[in-house]
Every structure is written in structure tokens, then in C-alpha cells.
Amino acid sequence: MPLDLSATSIELTRELCDIESVSGNEKALADEIEQALRRMPHLEVLRDGDLVVARTRLGRARRVVVAGHIDTVPVNGNLPVRFETEGGVDYLWGRGTVDMKPGVAVALKLAAELTAPAVDVTWLFYDHEEVASDLNGLARLARTRPELLAADFAILGEPTGGAVEGGCNGTMRFDVITRGRRAHSARGWMGENAIHKAAPILALLADFQPETIEVDGLAYRENLNAVLIGGGVAGNVIPDECAIHINYRFAPSRTPARAEAAMRALFEPFGEFVLRDLSPGARPGLDDPLAQEFLAAVGREAKPKYGWTDVARFSALGIPAVNFGPGDPSLAHADDERVPLEQITGCEDALRAWLG
Amino acid sequence: MPLDLSATSIELTRELCDIESVSGNEKALADEIEQALRRMPHLEVLRDGDLVVARTRLGRARRVVVAGHIDTVPVNGNLPVRFETEGGVDYLWGRGTVDMKPGVAVALKLAAELTAPAVDVTWLFYDHEEVASDLNGLARLARTRPELLAADFAILGEPTGGAVEGGCNGTMRFDVITRGRRAHSARGWMGENAIHKAAPILALLADFQPETIEVDGLAYRENLNAVLIGGGVAGNVIPDECAIHINYRFAPSRTPARAEAAMRALFEPFGEFVLRDLSPGARPGLDDPLAQEFLAAVGREAKPKYGWTDVARFSALGIPAVNFGPGDPSLAHADDERVPLEQITGCEDALRAWLG
Numbered sequence: 001m002p003l004d005l006s007a008t009s010i011e012l013t014r015e016l017c018d019i020e021s022v023s024g025n026e027k028a029l030a031d032e033i034e035q036a037l038r039r040m041p042h043l044e045v046l047r048d049g050d051l052v053v054a055r056t057r058l059g060r061a062r063r064v065v066v067a068g069h070i071d072t073v074p075v076n077g078n079l080p081v082r083f084e085t086e087g088g089v090d091y092l093w094g095r096g097t098v099d100m101k102p103g104v105a106v107a108l109k110l111a112a113e114l115t116a117p118a119v120d121v122t123w124l125f126y127d128h129e130e131v132a133s134d135l136n137g138l139a140r141l142a143r144t145r146p147e148l149l150a151a152d153f154a155i156l157g158e159p160t161g162g163a164v165e166g167g168c169n170g171t172m173r174f175d176v177i178t179r180g181r182r183a184h185s186a187r188g189w190m191g192e193n194a195i196h197k198a199a200p201i202l203a204l205l206a207d208f209q210p211e212t213i214e215v216d217g218l219a220y221r222e223n224l225n226a227v228l229i230g231g232g233v234a235g236n237v238i239p240d241e242c243a244i245h246i247n248y249r250f251a252p253s254r255t256p257a258r259a260e261a262a263m264r265a266l267f268e269p270f271g272e273f274v275l276r277d278l279s280p281g282a283r284p285g286l287d288d289p290l291a292q293e294f295l296a297a298v299g300r301e302a303k304p305k306y307g308w309t310d311v312a313r314f315s316a317l318g319i320p321a322v323n324f325g326p327g328d329p330s331l332a333h334a335d336d337e338r339v340p341l342e343q344i345t346g347c348e349d350a351l352r353a354w355l356g
Numbered sequence: 357m358p359l360d361l362s363a364t365s366i367e368l369t370r371e372l373c374d375i376e377s378v379s380g381n382e383k384a385l386a387d388e389i390e391q392a393l394r395r396m397p398h399l400e401v402l403r404d405g406d407l408v409v410a411r412t413r414l415g416r417a418r419r420v421v422v423a424g425h426i427d428t429v430p431v432n433g434n435l436p437v438r439f440e441t442e443g444g445v446d447y448l449w450g451r452g453t454v455d456m457k458p459g460v461a462v463a464l465k466l467a468a469e470l471t472a473p474a475v476d477v478t479w480l481f482y483d484h485e486e487v488a489s490d491l492n493g494l495a496r497l498a499r500t501r502p503e504l505l506a507a508d509f510a511i512l513g514e515p516t517g518g519a520v521e522g523g524c525n526g527t528m529r530f531d532v533i534t535r536g537r538r539a540h541s542a543r544g545w546m547g548e549n550a551i552h553k554a555a556p557i558l559a560l561l562a563d564f565q566p567e568t569i570e571v572d573g574l575a576y577r578e579n580l581n582a583v584l585i586g587g588g589v590a591g592n593v594i595p596d597e598c599a600i601h602i603n604y605r606f607a608p609s610r611t612p613a614r615a616e617a618a619m620r621a622l623f624e625p626f627g628e629f630v631l632r633d634l635s636p637g638a639r640p641g642l643d644d645p646l647a648q649e650f651l652a653a654v655g656r657e658a659k660p661k662y663g664w665t666d667v668a669r670f671s672a673l674g675i676p677a678v679n680f681g682p683g684d685p686s687l688a689h690a691d692d693e694r695v696p697l698e699q700i701t702g703c704e705d706a707l708r709a710w711l712g
Binding site for chain 1: 429430455486488525527529540541542543544545546549551552553554555556558559561562566577579580581582583584585586587588589590591592593594595598600601603605633662663664685686688689690691
């Protein structure tokens, strides 16, 4: 049975969740979305891989992108989804119910319903968000067909608990590697213990006081954490290498180059510094008039986004962008992710009020 | 080509080294040794797993065990071995040239050659010395066929640089495990970083001042080292566990129980303490008459042994035992281990003089 975009956004969320679409396996869901949207005469529909774009061409003065990724992290006994009630709150429970099938459902429903919105809208449903950055469907489109992303403002339906979250922290991953010299551990004094040399690095991390930095009126809380550590050869050998993999989340006012320089200054005295991954943050861009209108329409104050999201890709294209979607972001990727049903309809109503 | 036990002990060392026998992979070498010894009519040969025993049955008043392990630590680009000369000294270089193929070569050569030694001799070639104690071939024999170890004195051909080394330090391995709470690393403050909690443990290890303790006239130098460390889940998750594997080498005057209590007192304030492995040391036992005769015959003074060796197993069976073998023990397990050729023939000559 094909997707019925006139169903409630709650029912549509359930249907979208039950079409399993773990990253790399989005085709079936992308096919359903494409077919459903192609039945809407007010939309121009394009397909790029497992990404689907549908847009109005009403000649409005301004254009808004509403985007969401259709993939999820791996299923872990949490499909099909189910309705449940706890503490008087009705939820939809299971993989994708937070990250981010309800945001996709709201966008699909409004794409079908709003035949004459106040602004032109580009509805964008994309693949491969939950995996390595170089596979990301939105990044692919920005490289190969950037004209399809042209807009004055963008909304990503990532889970924010119905709040408006602006910008995002940048993220960087690097290794600090200490080196020593192997020897038999019975005569440890003949070697040089690389694991012991990690002591000041871990002490520095444990004592580090991350900053909170205000950017365009929002306070971005940074943080710095060892996420992986490994070292040693065998139970009777003085270790000659220890690697600490560190993740730094930095405020969007820091450029990647400045963030990297700060980390090098901090850690290079203690070991070899190897940069692994570096993505800039996104300034919130909430001083933009369209952003102000959006905030007024949804009746919410903006909050900072901590996690890196694809708003940074719009930011890099010069398009102000915010996150706005149903679901508690701290449950994203959790095996027991679940969304309060009223957040789905709440987001739907707010978006309809603004776009309608 | 089968092993030729009439070759020089140097040539035999080279051949033994080039039959790779990293712990767990001793079979090919044990087969070679067994076949070569079975050709000697004066020896009774037995096989137990990858352990080979060959013994004379001459009805002598006294019996001596000469033992050596045939396994090595992992190869690291250092096989096949090669001859090299440096500073006017001729060496054999590569994995096993110190720990302890030359000791095995000397024993094999003399086992074949000495058809009527002054004492009965049990020649013992065993497996799994370089790994966890519960796999050790000598320990297995002590459990299952202790009568094969019966003797008045034992010599282990572990590297001592041709010196006689008495007793050995005890050794203990344990984990100290720190625990935290997972969270997405974009919101690190929601979690508790287990790797950061390892900082005081590594600082304690880096600052630790090991003791040197005199036992029966010999000075035993202790040491304490982290040998392995591991922790973390993924690049974007605050780690909830970090395990540090620590090796403590303690003087033979400390009982295992006292050594364990000292380590628990030191580390339990920082994490969960899990004992993995604990072997008592061996007091030197050099007051025994056979030990005195042996010292006189080889013309050497005794020194303390730092590394734990299987002399402690003989010590536990009430058999005085010493280490005596070619190779600088401080190069054992080093990737560039190498033995001066004259130490191989020196040990061969000394043992022949005493046994012959």
C-alpha cells in the first residue's frame, strides 16, 4: 500500500519508521517518498541517488528549505515501532521515532498539503546522514547540484524536543600518541613506558575547564574528551606506544584552524598530534529576518545546538539554518528512542502556521 | 632437513631461531626436537603436548634437570636471524637469539653428545613460557606428571649473559578498571569519562619509586608498570570503561599475599582491582651443595635474577634451581635481541665440564 500523505503526521511517522532504512538501505523508503510526492501536481520532484527533492515554483520573493534525513542508525530489536503510554504521556517507541522519522513525516504531510505556501519551499529528503561525512546525501547535492539548495533560510527537522536550536558546535577528532621503548617488564628500567607518559595528557583532560561561548546571543558549551585509548604490546613488555583519541566540540565562533591550533598548543608538548577529522560549526544566524519571523511564528526562544548537524552545511553555503523537530535529542540513537505524540503534531502545527 | 645435533651450538641456535615458534605455535619445533632426540639410543624420550623430555637412566646417585622453553614472543620483522659483527664482537641477531634459543641449542647439543654424564640428566624442552602461567608447559607437567621433574638440582637455560643467577622476583598482573557513564560526546557533561579517571592511576605509576630488596645476600630490584591500556566505545561516545593492565615484579622475600595486599592498597582507591595472575618469586637457594658445586665448576659468582622464570616452579617443588644461559637478559623480548656468539660456546663448555 503506497504512502498516504493525507494520514495524520503521527500515523505517517509510524509508517515511515516501519520501512527500515538503516544508512545504505534507504532505497525502499526513498522510492515510497518519491512516488507519493510525484502524485502532487503543485510540486516539481527530482531524484538524486536516494535523495528526493520536491519544490514549489510559485515565484515567491523568498525560498525556504525544509530538510530531513531518511536514514537511521542500525536497528536493535526496536522495529516495528509501537504506541505506548507512560506517566499519562502517549509515545511512539522504536528505531527512528526520534532521529528523525517524525520530522520527515511532518515535512511530507505539509509538502502535500500546502499547495500555495507564503514562501516557495524546497522539501528535501536525503540519505546517509548517520554515517561518514563523505557519504552524506546533502553534502553530495551541495557538491554536484548546489542550485537545488539555493534558499534564504533552512529548517532541519532534527530532534530538538520542539524547540528551535540555532547553529551547532564544530567538532574535531585527533590522536595524541606517546612513544617509549620496549623492554621486558622484569627489567622495566631498561625501557621507557609510553602508557605512563599518557599521565599528564589524561590529567590535562580531567582538569580541563571547557568554555561556554556566546555567539549571536546563544551560549555554546564546549567540551573536550578522550573517547578512546589504547596502548601496549603484551603482559610482560614495557609499552612503546599509547594513543589517545580525543574529541573536541568547539563553539561556532572558532574557526577550524583556530580550534586546531589551540589543541596543538595544548597537547603537542606531550606527544605526537595527528588530526583525524575536523568539521566547522555553524553560527546560529538568528539575526536574519526570516529566522526572526520563524521564531515569532513558532512562539519559541532559540537555544544553541551542541551536536554537529547538517545545518553547518547550509551555513557553509551562506544560508541561515536552524534545527526544529519532534523528539528529545538525548534519546537519538538510543535503543529505546521514543517521541511524545504531541511533539509531532506541535511541530506540524507550528510549521503550518508559519508556511501557510 | 632434520636438525643435526652434531652441528655447532651456534649453528644449531640459528636453525632453532628460524623455525618460528611464537607461543601457541611450537608444534613444528617440538616435532623437530623430538625426532632428533629419538635418534639417540642413550635417551628415553617422552612427549607431552609440545613439551619434549629426554632423560638418561644410568642409575647415578644424583639427577639434574636442564630445562628451556622453546617458544618466543611475537616476531616483529626480526626473522630469519642473521650473523653480524659490531665493535669486534660477533653476534647472532633476531627473534629468539636471547630468549632463549641458544640455551635450548646448548642443551640439545649436550643431550646428544653426553652419553654417560657424571649425573643422570633430564633434558626438558617446553612450550608456552611467554604467555599466561596457566598455559605453561612446565607447570602442566608439574601438575600431571611431577615424577618426570624429580631431581636434586635444576638449571634453566634462560639468558643470564653466561652468569649464574639465583632465585627470581615474583610477578603479578592485575587490572585496575575505572568506570563512568556513556553519553553523546556532543554533550559530554551528560556522561562521566572513565578514561579521564585513569589519570591519577597513570600518575601514580609514573611517579612510583620501586624498592631494591636484599634476599639471601642478593639484591632484588622491583618494578611496577602499566603494560596494556584500553578504553572507549566510539569516536562520539563518552567512554564508560577504561582498563589498565599492570605488572608488578616483587622481591622473593615478599609473599604473594603481601604483594597483592600492597597493590590493592595502592590502586583500589582509583578503580576496581581484578587480579589476573600471581606467581611467587624464588629465594636464591644457593646454599645447596649441588648449587655450590655448579658455581665452582662454572667459576662464577651468583647474581640475582630479576625476571620471573620457571626456577620458581622448581623452587616450589623443593628443587634448588638456577638460571644459566647465553644472552643479555636486558635484550630479551627486544626487537633487536642479539647474542654474542662466544657466550653460546662459553655456556656449552661450562655445562659440558660440569656434567661430563
